[in-house]
Amino acid sequence: MTPSWRKPVGAFVIIALILIWCVAVASLSRIVGQWPALVQMVFYVFTGIVWILPLKPLLRWMETGRWGLPKG
Structure with missing residues (x-):
């Protein structure tokens, strides 16, 4: 199983959100x-x-690749 690229990207986005919010x-x-x-x-x-x-x-999104909840 290959590692997902979403987790490092998501971690970067979280850090960016925190920095922007703090500023x-x-x-x-x-x-x-x-x-x-x-x-x-x-x-x-x-x-x-x-x-x-x-x-x-x-x-x-980091875990599933979807932004919303699954339907059904």
Whole structure:
């Protein structure tokens, strides 16, 4: 059985997504830093969780070669 090329490509995409997301959130720090502390906390908790959403289809593609769930 030959190894799949999808896993290394998927790992690279995951790392790229994390880096892009970190830069995007960090670029907002000047604006977010002016908000009340509780609102900042909610913002950073939300942005710390929301980056995980695109990972499920990506991980499914890495394992199966399909983006969506199988029909049937």
